[in-house]
Amino acid sequence: MFEARLTQGKIFKQLIEALKDLVQDANIDCSEDELSIQAMDSSHVSLVQVNLQAGGFDHFRCDRTISLGFNSTNMSKILKCAGNDDVITLKAEDTADALTLMFESPGQDRIADFELKLMDIDAEPLGIPDTEYQCTIRMPSGEFQRIIRDLQVLGDTCVISCTKEGVRFSVSGDLGTGNVLLRNNAAEKEEDQVIIEMEEPVELTFALRYLNFFTKATSLGGSVILSMSPEVPVVVEYPIEEFGHIKYYLAPKIDDDA
Amino acid sequence: MSSKDSQEGKPFVAMVDCRPRTEDNAARSIVPSSLLDIKDPCTGEKRQYLTTKSKKRKPSVFEIQSLPHPRSDDYSAFFVQSRVISNPHMHMVTPVDPLYLLLPYFTSQEKWQPFDQLIQSKQIPSEQLDCLDMKQLKHLFEVNDAYGDDLILYRFSKEKTLTWLQKKLNKVQEFLKAQFLLKQQRKAVDERNTGGAFNSTFNLGGSDDIAQEEKKECDDVQCKIDKDDERQIKYFAVQILCEYLGNFWRKEFLKAQAMDDSILGLKKSTKAKSETQSKEVKPEVTSTLSTSSSSDNQLFSNPGMSEADKLMHYTMGSGESNTEEQKTKKRKEAPKSAGLKSLSKVNTKGMKSMTSFFSTKPKAKKAK
DSSP states (O other), X not given: OEEEEEXXXXXXXXXXXXXXXXXXXXXXXXXXXXXXXXXXXXXXXXEEEEEEEGGGSSEEEESSXXXXXXXXXXXXXXXXXXXXXXXXXXXXXXXXSEEEEEEEOTTSOOEEEEEEEOBOOOOOOEEOOOOOOSEEEEEXXXXXXXXXXXXXXXXXXXXXXXXXXXXXXXXXXXXXXXXXXXXXXXXXXXGXXXXXXXXXXXXXXXXXXXXXXXXXXXXXXXXEEEEEOTTSOEEEEEEETTTEEXXXXXXXXXXXXX | OEEEEOTTSOEEEEEESOHHHHEETTTTEEXXXXXXXXXXXXXXXXXXXXXXXXXXXXXXXXXXXXXXXXXXXXXXXXXXXXXXXXXXXXXEEEEEOXXXXXXXXXXXXXXXXXXXXXXXXXXOOHHHHHTOOGGGGGGXXXXXXXXXXXXXXXXXXXXXXXXXXXXXXXXXXXXXXXXXXXXXXXXXXXXXXXXXXXXXXXXXXXXXXXXXXXXXXXXXXXXXXXXXXXXXXXXXXXXXXXXXXOHHHHHHHHHHTTXXXXXXXXXXXXXXXXXXXXXXXXXXXXXXXXXXXXXXXXXXXXXXXXXXXXXXXXXXXXXXXXXXXXXXXXXXXXXXXXHHHHHTTSOOTTBOOGGGTSEEOSSOOOXX
C-alpha cells in the first residue's frame, strides 16, 4: 500500500508538467523514505531524475517498494483537473494497475478523485554516481529561462563556457550570433545571486531545444544549478524547497568533424 | 487443373479445357506435354502452343490463353498440392484443330507434289507436323495415288478448304444453338423452381449423367430459337471462326458466306456475350474452337463483381473501416505531448547516449 499526501499539490503538478515534454512513459518508484522518478527521452541523450523525500509530505506511507508506470501525457491531463491550491493525495495498492489521485480543495468542500491506468515499463534505472564537477553555476531560474529563450531565436545549439570572467552562453545561426555573459553577483536575496564556482574552465555545446524543455521546471524553484565538466553531461538542477529536486542531464554535442 | 513449367522455367497454372485428352484415363497420369512456337493463324506471328505426345493416342495441339487476375497483377499466387506458384496469370488451355495452323502457309492451288516436298518448300516446322493426323489432310488437299502407295501426291485446294471451313462453321453454330436452347430451358426451369442458386451458365464439364438428368428435366420445357436469334448465332459463329483465320482466308471465307468485313466489327450483342462466358467455362464439343481473347476480360467486368470485391477487400483487412480502427487504436496506445513530438526532430548528432555515461545499476545512490 502506497499513500502520499502533499499539501502543496502544485509541486506535483509542476513536476509532471516539467517531465511531459521530455519523456513519454516513466516509473514512479516509491520506497519507504522517498518518491523518485527517473526516465530518458526517446533519443536517450537526456535524462530526468526527480526526487521527493518522504519528509516533504504531510503523510507518506509505503509498505514495500513499488513501481508505478505511467504515461506522462495522461498523467498531465488528469493533473490539469487539480487546482493550484489543492491538496493532492496519491494512492495505490501493492498490486494495483491504477493510481488514484485525490484532489481536495483548501476548504475541504470539494473532493475529486481520479484513477490513472498504470502500465508495466521495463526500464532499469541508471546508476548516477556522486561526482565533483569542474564548474558549478547557481543562478536565478528565471534568468536561465530567459537566456535560453532568447538564444533559441538565433540557432539550435548553444555553447556554455565557464571562465574566470563568468559564464557565457553563445549562439550562432543563419541570421547572426548572440552572447550572454553572467558575472558573479552576490545579491542580498539568495534567489537573485549568481554564484560561479570553478576549478578549471569548461566549454560545452548543447542542443537548445532540450535546454528549453528543462526550463519548464522554472516554476518549481527560484534558483537553478548548472554543473559541468568536460565531455560529460551537464546537470541542470532545480531544488524543490528543502525536500527534493528535479535534475536534468544532457549529453554535450561533440562534433568530430567540426 | 495442372501446373507446368514453361521453357523459361517459370511455372504457371493452366486450366485444361478437355481433360480426357491430356490425361491418360487408364493410368490416371498426365500425358507429357511441351511448348511449341507456332505461327498464329490469325496474326501470322509466332506464339506458344502446348502439344501433348502419347503413344496411345494421337498428339494434339492446345491453344494457351492467359487470364489476368481480376484484382491484382502483382500479388497473387496459386497453391498446387504442396507448391506455391507465384504467377498471377491463370492460363486456359483449349484444344485447337492443327489444320488451322497450316492455313497461313497455303493460299492458292499449286502443282501436284509429294507431301515431304510440299512442307519443305513452305518451311513448315516439323514439330508442328507431328501433331497432324495424315488423314486430316484430305480436308485441305486433293490426294492423288495414281502412282501407287509409294508416291502419293498432294495438291492444295481452295475449294476443299472452304468446304471444310463451312463444316466447321456448322459445328460451331450447332454448338451455340444447343447452348442457347439449354440456357433458355434452364431459365424456364429456374423460374418454375424458384430459389435456384446456380448461374444459368453453370455446367459441370464432362459429367454426362448430370447432363442427361438435366436434359430430362428440361425436356418438357419447349424453347424455340427465333430468326433474329439464329442470325445472331450465325454472326457469332463466323466471328469465332474468323479469329483463327488470317487476312486472306478471312476474306475468302466471308465471301463464301456472302458477308463482309463489317460483321467482325459489329459490337457483340449481350446475348453473344453471355454465350462467350459460358463457353469459357465449358469443355468444347467441337474441339476446334476457342473463345476470343478479347472477350476474356468480360468474365470479370461482371456488375456483381464490385460487391464481391468489397467483401474481399474487407476480409483481406484492407477495408477502410479497418485501417481507421487501427489508427485510433495506435493513437490511444501512445499519447504524446507536442513537446515530445518536437523533441524527436532535434538533431542529436554528436550527442552520446546517457547509457554511455551512466551504467545500469539496480539501486543507484542518488546525489545529495
